[in-house]
Structure formats: C-alpha cells, structure tokens
Amino acid sequence: MGGVDDNEPPLKRVRVPTVESGSLLKNSPFSEPVISLGGPMARPLASEGKEDIIGSKGVIKKVEFVRIITKALYSLGYERSGAALEDESGIYLHSSVVNLFRKQVLDGYWDESLVTLRKIDHLDENILKSASFLILEQKFFELLGKNRIIDAVKMLRSEITPLGIKRERVHELSGCIVSSSKLALLGFANVGTETANSRMKLLEELQKLFPPTVMIPERRLEHLVEQALNVQRDACYFHNSLDSTLSLYTDHQCGKEQIPSQTTQVLFGHHDEVWFLQFSNNGKYLASSSSDGSVIIWEVHEDGRISLKHKLTGHDKPVIMVAWRPDDCQLLSCGMEEVVRRWDVISGECLHVYEKSGLGLISCAWFPDGKQLLCGVTDQNISLWDLDGKELESWKGLRATRTSDIAVTKDGKWIISMCRETAISLLDREAKREHLIEEEQTITTFSLSKHDKFLLVNLLNQEIHLWSIVGEPMLIAKYKGHKRSRLVIRSCFGGYEQAFVASGSEDSQVYIWHRAGGDLIRALPGHAGAVNCVSWNPSNHHMLASASDDHTIRVWGLNRVNLKRKDAGYHCNGVVHQCNGNRK
Amino acid sequence: MMDLDPRHYEHVTINDGDIRNIVQSYLVHNCFNETAESFLACTGMKQPVDYLADMDKRKSIFRFALEGNALKAIELTEQLAPNLLEDNKDLHFDLLSLHFVNLICSRKCTEALEFAQTKLTPFGKVHKYVEKLEDFMALLAYEEPEKSPMFHLLSPDHRQNVADCLNRAILAHANLPCYSSMERLIQQATVVRQCLHQELGKDGPPPFSLKGFLKN
Numbered sequence: 001m002g003g004v005d006d007n008e009p010p011l012k013r014v015r016v017p018t019v020e021s022g023s024l025l026k027n028s029p030f031s032e033p034v035i036s037l038g039g040p041m042a043r044p045l046a047s048e049g050k051e052d053i054i055g056s057k058g059v060i061k062k063v064e065f066v067r068i069i070t071k072a073l074y075s076l077g078y079e080r081s082g083a084a085l086e087d088e089s090g091i092y093l094h095s096s097v098v099n100l101f102r103k104q105v106l107d108g109y110w111d112e113s114l115v116t117l118r119k120i121d122h123l124d125e126n127i128l129k130s131a132s133f134l135i136l137e138q139k140f141f142e143l144l145g146k147n148r149i150i151d152a153v154k155m156l157r158s159e160i161t162p163l164g165i166k167r168e169r170v171h172e173l174s175g176c177i178v179s180s181s182k183l184a185l186l187g188f189a190n191v192g193t194e195t196a197n198s199r200m201k202l203l204e205e206l207q208k209l210f211p212p213t214v215m216i217p218e219r220r221l222e223h224l225v226e227q228a229l230n231v232q233r234d235a236c237y238f239h240n241s242l243d244s245t246l247s248l249y250t251d252h253q254c255g256k257e258q259i260p261s262q263t264t265q266v267l268f269g270h271h272d273e274v275w276f277l278q279f280s281n282n283g284k285y286l287a288s289s290s291s292d293g294s295v296i297i298w299e300v301h302e303d304g305r306i307s308l309k310h311k312l313t314g315h316d317k318p319v320i321m322v323a324w325r326p327d328d329c330q331l332l333s334c335g336m337e338e339v340v341r342r343w344d345v346i347s348g349e350c351l352h353v354y355e356k357s358g359l360g361l362i363s364c365a366w367f368p369d370g371k372q373l374l375c376g377v378t379d380q381n382i383s384l385w386d387l388d389g390k391e392l393e394s395w396k397g398l399r400a401t402r403t404s405d406i407a408v409t410k411d412g413k414w415i416i417s418m419c420r421e422t423a424i425s426l427l428d429r430e431a432k433r434e435h436l437i438e439e440e441q442t443i444t445t446f447s448l449s450k451h452d453k454f455l456l457v458n459l460l461n462q463e464i465h466l467w468s469i470v471g472e473p474m475l476i477a478k479y480k481g482h483k484r485s486r487l488v489i490r491s492c493f494g495g496y497e498q499a500f501v502a503s504g505s506e507d508s509q510v511y512i513w514h515r516a517g518g519d520l521i522r523a524l525p526g527h528a529g530a531v532n533c534v535s536w537n538p539s540n541h542h543m544l545a546s547a548s549d550d551h552t553i554r555v556w557g558l559n560r561v562n563l564k565r566k567d568a569g570y571h572c573n574g575v576v577h578q579c580n581g582n583r584k
Numbered sequence: 585m586m587d588l589d590p591r592h593y594e595h596v597t598i599n600d601g602d603i604r605n606i607v608q609s610y611l612v613h614n615c616f617n618e619t620a621e622s623f624l625a626c627t628g629m630k631q632p633v634d635y636l637a638d639m640d641k642r643k644s645i646f647r648f649a650l651e652g653n654a655l656k657a658i659e660l661t662e663q664l665a666p667n668l669l670e671d672n673k674d675l676h677f678d679l680l681s682l683h684f685v686n687l688i689c690s691r692k693c694t695e696a697l698e699f700a701q702t703k704l705t706p707f708g709k710v711h712k713y714v715e716k717l718e719d720f721m722a723l724l725a726y727e728e729p730e731k732s733p734m735f736h737l738l739s740p741d742h743r744q745n746v747a748d749c750l751n752r753a754i755l756a757h758a759n760l761p762c763y764s765s766m767e768r769l770i771q772q773a774t775v776v777r778q779c780l781h782q783e784l785g786k787d788g789p790p791p792f793s794l795k796g797f798l799k800n
Binding site (some may be wrong): 149150153154156157158160161162167170171173174177178179181503554 | 693694697700701704705708714717718719721722723724725726727733
C-alpha cells in the first residue's frame with residue numbers, strides 16, 4: 001500500500017515535521033538530538049508490509065506492541081531502558097509534539113501547553129475543549145493555592161467560562177473561591193504543596209481523554225496480561241488452586257492432581273459407624289458423630305495433620321448430625337429421635353440440652369446470628385428455640401423420618417426443610433413466601449452451598465441433583481455413579497469457588513464430580529465400609545474428609561508424587577501441559 | 585367566566601368601618617403615607633401618633649432595597665429596628681447579597697470579591713447558606729452575568745422579593761401585621777374556592793379568579 005495507517009501514531013518517521021523538530025528538540029527528553037533526527041529518517045518505512053505484524057496469529061501490530069512495552073518500562077521507573085528502546089526501535093512512545101505537551105503540563109506552562117494542545121493530531125473539538133478545561137482548572141487551583149485570588153477569578157471569567165462546557169463544574173469552581181472546605185471537597189486542598197503530584201494526576205486525566213494512539217493509557221500492558229490470566233483461570237476445568245499459583249511462564253491449567261485423591265490420614269476415635277462429619281466454617285476444626293453416641297472435635301493443624309481435641313459423650317442414642325455455630329465457638333449435636341446438645345468447642349463441656357418431653361428431635365440447625373436454633377421434631381414440627389431452651393415458635397412442616405434435614409440461609413431469611421417425601425420447602429417466614437423443590441424420587445438429605453446459591457439434593461435412586469435456589473428453584477445438574485440403596489448417604493460442595501461436588505457411597509468409595517460439567521472426576525477407594533458423609537475443608541481446597549461404617553474417618557489430600565512429576569514437565573493424568581496456549 | 589350569582593351577596597351585610605380598616609391597612613403596609621394621612625382625615629379614624637413617622641422611615645428603607653442600595657437599607661434598618669437583622673439571618677444574607685449583585689452589575693468585580701470574602705463567607709459556616717453562597721459566587725465566573733444560569737439573582741423580581749421580606753420583618757418587629765388585610769382576604773377567597781372545587785368537582789364553584797370577579 002505504501003500509505004501510512006490511520007491506526008498508527010501521529011509520529012511515523014515520514015511525518016516528523018522538520019520545522020517543529022528543530023525547535024522542539026531543545027525540549028526533547030532525549031540527550032542525543034542528532035540521532036533522533038537522523039535515526040528515524042534513516043530507517044525503512046514501517047508501511048513496508050510484513051514487518052508491521054508480529055506474533056504467530058498475525059494480529060499484533062508491531063508499533064503498538066513496542067509502544068506499550070515502552071510505556072510499561074517508563075511506568076516501572078526504567079527511564080533509561082525506555083529511552084533506549086525508543087531509540088533502538090525507532091518507534092517513539094509519543095510524538096515530539098505530545099512529548100512537548102507533557103513536559104509543559106508537568107512544568108506548569110499552561111498557556112504554552114494550550115497552544116501545543118492544538119497542534120496534536122487526532123483531537124476533535126470536544127476533546128480539545130475538555131482538555132483545555134482540565135488544564136485551565138489546574139491553573140485555577142494553583143492560583144488559588146498561591147492566594148492569587150483575583151487572578152484566579154479573572155482567569156475563570158475570561159478563559160474557563162467561555163469554553164461553554166461543564167457548567168456545573170464552573171459553579172463548583174466559583175464556590176472554591178471563598179470556601180476552602182469546597183476546595184478540599186474537590187480534592188485540591190493541598191495544590192500548593194503537592195503540585196508535582198496533582199500535575200501528574202492531570203496528565204493521567206488528559207491521557208484518558210485522548211485517543212489511545214496519541215497517549216497510551218496507563219498500565220495497558222498489565223491490563224492485557226491480567227486479562228489473559230483471567231481467561232486461563234476461567235478455562236481451567238479442574239481449577240482448584242490459589243491465585244498465587246498463577247504464573248506468566250506457562251498457561252495455567254490445573255490437572256486432576258489439584259483435586260484430593262490420596263488418603264493422607266486415617267482418624268480412629270469412634271467405636272462404631274461414623275455417620276456424620278463436618279469441617280468448621282473457618283476450616284480449623286472437624287466434628288464427627290457416630291452411632292456409638294459420641295461426638296469428636298478434631299483440630300486441623302497448620303501442616304494439615306489432624307488430631308483429636310475433645311471426645312464429647314452424653315448422648316444415649318446414635319448421633320445423626322452436628323452443626324457448627326457460624327462463629328465456630330459452639331457445636332450442636334442431635335441424637336437420633338432424642339435430644340439436641342449444645343457444646344462449647346474450646347472446653348468441650350455441654351452447655352445445654354434441648355428436648356421436648358415425650359418427643360424426639362431429628363435434626364438441628366443454627367440461625368446465622370448464633371442466638372437461635374431450629375430443630376426438627378418427631379411430631380413433624382419444626383421448633384425454634386433460643387439459647388436458654390425457651391421455645392419461641394413451632395410450626396408444622398416436616399415429614400417424620402429418621403432424619404429430616406433443615407437449614408437456614410446466611411441472611412436469616414429462608415428456612416429450608418423437607419416438607420414431603422419428594423419435596424423441599426424454602427420458606428421466607430417474614431414475607432410468607434414459599435418456594436418448592438419438587439422431585440420425582442424420594443429425597444434423603446440435602447446440603448446448602450456456601451453462598452446459599454445452590455442446594456445439593458440426594459435422592460433414593462442414587463442420583464444427586466443440583467438446584468439453584470436464587471429466585472425460583474431450578475434444576476441445574478445431576479450427578480450419578482455412586483451407590484446408595486439402603487442407607488442415608490450425604491454429599492457436599494467443595495474446592496475453589498465450590499466448583500466440585502463430593503459424595504459418600506455404599507461401595508466404600510468417595511466420589512467427586514465437576515459441579516458445572518457434571519462429569520465424575522474421581523472415585524476414591526480406601527474405606528472398608530460404606531461412606532456415609534463427606535466434608536470439604538472450606539479454607540483448604542485440597543482437604544476432604546469422609547466418614548464411614550468402618551468406624552474411621554479418612555482425610556484425603558493431593559497426591560504429592562504426581563505433583564512433583566508435574567513440575568518436571570511430565571504428563572499428568574492425561575492432561576498435557578503446554579506453554580503456548582493449546583489445551584488438550 | 586362563570587361565578588356565583590351576585591344576588592347571593594345581597595344577603596351579607598358589611599360594616600363600613602371594617603372596609604375602612606381594610607383600605608387603611610393596605611395603605612400602611614405599602615407606605616403610602618400621604619394618602620394614608622388624608623384618608624384618616626377624611627374618615628375621622630383614629631391612629632397612634634408615631635405611626636406615621638415610622639411609616640416614613642419604613643418607606644425609605646423599602647425604596648432603597650428596591651433600588652438595590654442594600655447598604656443604605658441595612659443602615660436605616662439598624663437605626664429603626666436594632667437587632668432585627670441579627671434575628672433574621674436569612675434576610676440579612678439576602679440584603680448583603682443584593683449589594684454584591686449591585687457590584688457585579690456595575691462590573692466592579694474585585695470589590696465584589698472582597699465584599700463577598702468579608703461579608704458573605706462568614707455565613708458559609710452554616711450549612712444552609714452554603715448553596716446560596718455558591719450560587720452568588722457563580723456570578724463571578726461570568727463576564728456577562730446576565731447570561732449565566734444565575735441570571736434570576738440579578739432581576740428586579742428578586743429585589744422586589746427581598747424588599748417585601750424586609751418590609752414584613754420590620755412590621756413584625758413593630759408588632760404590626762405582616763400582611764395587609766386586603767391581601768389576606770383575596771388569598772382566603774382563593775383558597776376556599778380551591779377546596780370547594782377539589783371536593784365538589786364540577787358541581788362546585790370554579791376556582792377564584794380576581795380578574796373575573798372584578799369584571800362582574
């Protein structure tokens with residue numbers, strides 16, 4: 001083509017204006033004016049085809065690429081490198097006009113900068129006016145800062161107002177004349193003392209006004225890189241690691257090795273089947289309950305090891321569930337059709353026993369404020385108690401069964417309970433609204449996600465269903481593969497942003513699915529009996545615990561051997577790592 | 585313009601003395617002192633002695649305010665009714681800003697700025713004056729304040745408003761009614777008609793129109 005592209009910055013070698021550069025070179029930041037003049041002229045015109053585009057996909061324009069790198073170098077403080085790059089590549093970050101303009105702004109030569117402003121290409125009338133306004137505003141504030149009020153007013157009248165834009169701003173500026181608090185409000189209280197800073201800010205504001213070809217926006221390169229990392233992270237199917245693991249050296253891609261797959265510890269402590277377990281909200285403790293009537297509080301240490309902290313006895317019946325108070329200081333435990341006990345986590349003592357004479361309790365849950373609790377009763381009622389055991393309310397809502405889960409959302413608004421064999425009710429007590437989740441099979445248990453957006457429902461027919469409960473409940477996904485025929489098996493959410501679903505199974509394995517995709521990722525053997533319940537540590541995405549009929553609890557973590565292999569660049573579990581963006 | 589049948593009015597008798605009071609109150613309120621004097625003389629009504637002297641002073645204060653000579657108005661007000669302006673901060677501010685506007689209109693910007701800085705900004709400590717202050721200061725930003733968004737502050741209407749307020753304040757200070765009875769009567773008729781019209785809709789009498797009434 002031979003012509004100069006519209007996209008390219010005003011300074012292309014062809015266009016270095018001879019007259020201007022003669023006088024402007026004195027102000028040029030470069031120390032070797034001779035090269036500046038002779039250099040670009042001597043280089044071939046960039047419009048000569050192929051040199052313009054770099055990168056294998058043919059979408060990156062070389063001039064843009066070099067300019068944002070140069071900008072990044074300057075932002076990082078590497079002045080010399082930036083200048084050297086401009087020199088060596090012949091691609092200038094800013095045209096000489098723009099450079100002059102920047103210098104004049106930073107040095108406070110306002111009238112001169114206004115003149116130079118008009119010489120910059122690609123600026124339409126609107127931009128010129130807005131930019132002039134900003135510059136004159138700075139001049140105004142600096143005059144006020146030096147107490148040259150009359151001059152400031154004169155300038156306001158004769159230069160700023162006639163621009164005819166931003167009337168409200170003019171109003172505000174005139175308010176500043178007499179009111180120092182107004183000045184502070186607009187952020188210009190210390191213009192006198194912080195001139196350099198505010199002039200830099202002015203330059204940044206001007207940058208935002210100008211088209212990017214004239215002045216590259218701040219932190220453009222960083223923004224592009226962050227964008228790329230976000231895309232990688234979002235595309236990572238098995239993503240289960242912290243942001244700190246994101247690196248620029250390779251495309252981020254978690255393989256399955258980021259998901260717990262190996263038993264790291266086996267916890268012995270119960271004498272009979274372990275029916276329930278749950279990590280505390282802060283991930284520092286684990287509570288488990290057993291058909292031997294005991295509840296154990298385990299402590300999770302910094303290095304991941306878990307040790308027994310308290311064994312809580314007192315129930316005469318199997319303990320079917322426990323519930324952590326939102327602040328993790330207390331624990332509720334529910335005996336099967338028996339009583340609910342409230343324990344202090346630190347001391348291990350039983351603080352209160354909740355019971356209803358002649359009846360048994362079958363589930364328990366905390367209210368988010370930790371001052372009230374809900375219990376399911378064998379007479380199909382739900383009871384609301386305060387901490388001292390006073391029953392505040394009671395309403396009919398449950399079907400009686402061995403266990404009938406209840407839960408409360410974190411905003412305290414919705415009470416979730418199983419109202420029928422095949423339905424779960426979400427009740428907004430204040431607004432007296434109720435939503436229903438209706439299934440075709442019998443529901444055994446359910447579990448609420450961390451941010452109350454999803455409900456995991458376990459069904460008699462060996463399926464786990466994922467429902468969204470924001471607004472009208474909607475079925476989103478189904479998970480299959482595990483076994484359940486006679487027992488109550490529980491499932492849970494877990495991992496980075498609760499991207500995974502885990503469940504126990506009667507075949508003694510722990511099953512893990514990808515929540516959004518629905519596919520089964522892992523089936524972990526190890527237990528010698530049915531796995532009744534699983535819990536994923538909320539603060540350690542690589543730790544999962546399972547409770548089994550074999551009287552033990554297994555703690556699962558990452559396969560260290562596989563991880564090491566990954567670092568050395570081996571294949572891992574079928575996922576190939578590449579550095580240049582090609583996924584499997 | 586349909587109005588009530590005038591025959592309805594025949595049944596209502598009016599005391600002549602009441603009517604004279606109404607006229608007198610109007611004359612006094614608007615400082616028509618000479619007319620008031622002759623009216624008194626013609627009708628033989630009695631009035632307190634220093635009544636007219638004060639009216640004279642009030643008249644000149646009103647006139648100065650109307651012309652925009654706020655400083656003179658303030659001076660005389662201080663003489664006639666000391667502490668009145670202290671007790672009426674809003675009014676004080678409005679009067680001072682009249683002077684400010686005067687200076688602006690005579691293009692004496694530096695003086696205006698200085699005046700604002702010394703006299704008006706102290707008001708700015710109280711929140712409700714801040715906005716008003718800003719509006720006035722905005723006039724400084726325009727070489728032709730008549731063309732600015734705040735042009736209404738320069739208008740004779742505004743001055744009239746302030747002058748009226750001042751007049752009423754002075755009357756109140758002297759324990760005299762702030763509104764002439766004539767004004768009140770017309771206002772009352774209007775409001776009553778409005779209420780009737782709202783309640784009865786088409787079946788009731790139309791809203792009060794003074795023009796229409798007078799034509800009848």
